[in-house]
Amino acid sequence: MTSALPFLPFSKPTIDEATIAAVSDVLRSGWITSGPKVAAFEAQMSEYFGGRPVRTFNSGTCTMEIALRIAGIGAGDEVITTSISWVATANVIIEVGATPVFADIDPATRNIDLDQVEAAITPRTKAIIPVYLSGLPVDMDRLYAIASKHKLRVIEDAAQAFGSEWNGKRIGSFGDFVSFSFQANKNITTGEGGALVLNNLEEARLAEKYRLQGVTRSGVDGIDVDVLGGKYNMSDIMAAIGLGQFANIANITAHRRNLARHYYQAFGPDFEARSGAQLPLAAFDTSKAHSNYHLFQIVLPDHGPTTRADFMRAMQERFNIGTGYHYAPIHLFTLYRERGFKEGMFPVSEKIGRLTVTLPMFYAMTTADVDRAVAAVKAILIK
Ligand SMILES: Cc1ncc(COP(=O)(O)O)c(C=O)c1O
Numbered sequence: 001m002t003s004a005l006p007f008l009p010f011s012k013p014t015i016d017e018a019t020i021a022a023v024s025d026v027l028r029s030g031w032i033t034s035g036p037k038v039a040a041f042e043a044q045m046s047e048y049f050g051g052r053p054v055r056t057f058n059s060g061t062c063t064m065e066i067a068l069r070i071a072g073i074g075a076g077d078e079v080i081t082t083s084i085s086w087v088a089t090a091n092v093i094i095e096v097g098a099t100p101v102f103a104d105i106d107p108a109t110r111n112i113d114l115d116q117v118e119a120a121i122t123p124r125t126k127a128i129i130p131v132y133l134s135g136l137p138v139d140m141d142r143l144y145a146i147a148s149k150h151k152l153r154v155i156e157d158a159a160q161a162f163g164s165e166w167n168g169k170r171i172g173s174f175g176d177f178v179s180f181s182f183q184a185n186k187n188i189t190t191g192e193g194g195a196l197v198l199n200n201l202e203e204a205r206l207a208e209k210y211r212l213q214g215v216t217r218s219g220v221d222g223i224d225v226d227v228l229g230g231k232y233n234m235s236d237i238m239a240a241i242g243l244g245q246f247a248n249i250a251n252i253t254a255h256r257r258n259l260a261r262h263y264y265q266a267f268g269p270d271f272e273a274r275s276g277a278q279l280p281l282a283a284f285d286t287s288k289a290h291s292n293y294h295l296f297q298i299v300l301p302d303h304g305p306t307t308r309a310d311f312m313r314a315m316q317e318r319f320n321i322g323t324g325y326h327y328a329p330i331h332l333f334t335l336y337r338e339r340g341f342k343e344g345m346f347p348v349s350e351k352i353g354r355l356t357v358t359l360p361m362f363y364a365m366t367t368a369d370v371d372r373a374v375a376a377v378k379a380i381l382i383k
Pocket residue numbers: 059060061062085086088089131157159160181182183192193194
């Protein structure tokens with residue numbers, strides 16, 4: 001029996017009419033590449049992050065690659081990261097010629113385990129890329145204590161954490177490099193895109209060079225290029241979407257947190273015991289880590305009656321509800337196996353990678369949608 005209810009996706013962008021009008025204005029303006037909208041978007045985000053410089057790009061992937069280049073990381077250097085992320089997080093390390101080193105995750109937060117990070121540090125380690133999975137920051141005090149003790153750079157993969165906080169401070173308003181993604185499913189989107197929060201204007205100028213072919217100056221008096229850059233700039237069309245989304249960030253974050261609270265209420269205190277599944281860590285005002293609830297992920301019971309594939313199919317076919325999984329462990333992809341990684345190296349990542357499922361969570365969702373998703377999960381998992 002299939003559901004008569006409309007399809008409930010796991011994620012969906014909301015673009016309001018004012019934003020659509022602003023994009024039309026850019027299209028009619030005669031200037032559609034990087035221009036005044038990009039400058040305005042960067043200035044607004046810089047203010048939001050306490051005055052730190054912000055530069056935009058055409059993806060969250062190249063923001064991290066550029067941060068690594070600015071930090072001077074390359075051949076012979078090791079960078080420690082997590083295997084439970086989108087593959088971009090590790091690919092950028094290879095892209096700059098450095099060596100990715102994985103640390104296992106903490107089963108409670110599903111983020112990189114900082115004890116394992118310390119254990120993985122060698123004389124060749126130059127940086128850490130922590131990922132704030134689903135928007136939940138790691139222990140930022142501990143992260144920066146480790147970085148300063150071992151003189152390591154930090155490139156925060158905050159792709160999913162726009163609007164999240166640590167101890168009352170916005171992610172991005174402190175720390176070293178902080179990288180955000182505006183890919184279509186993110187809490188705020190530019191279609192595709194990214195932003196990097198930097199430490200000073202010198203780094204910001206380097207970011208500008210790396211995002212546009214390494215050009216140092218151009219004009220009637222000539223042009224010069226002194227580093228190998230790429231074509232990574234954001235257009236004004238994208239920035240107009242970003243400005244419209246950013247104007248609503250407080251509502252977006254508050255609504256997602258309400259939906260998350262409703263998820264916990266609807267699952268109820270006995271859900272984990274009855275189903276064998278694990279809910280995400282409840283990270284609201286009582287915790288130092290305050291998630292933006294980019295994703296709401298449960299971990300299915302191991303050796304349960306349903307595999308993840310069966311569970312996802314049942315959600316789709318019986319209840320017309322979309323789900324996803326974020327993520328399959330990076331170290332088990334062929335590219336990484338070919339570099340020597342194999343099963344058994346990071347057991348917590350492998351287990352969560354096999355059992356995690358992402359339930360619907362997006363700005364246009366209602367608490368009735370949450371009830372519908374929870375009822376479906378219970379019907380499948382609780383016999
Ligand atoms: C954790 C994480 N890291 C990196 C990325 C890469 O961002 P983008 O797709 O904008 O390149 C994403 C999003 O796709 C992500 O979720």
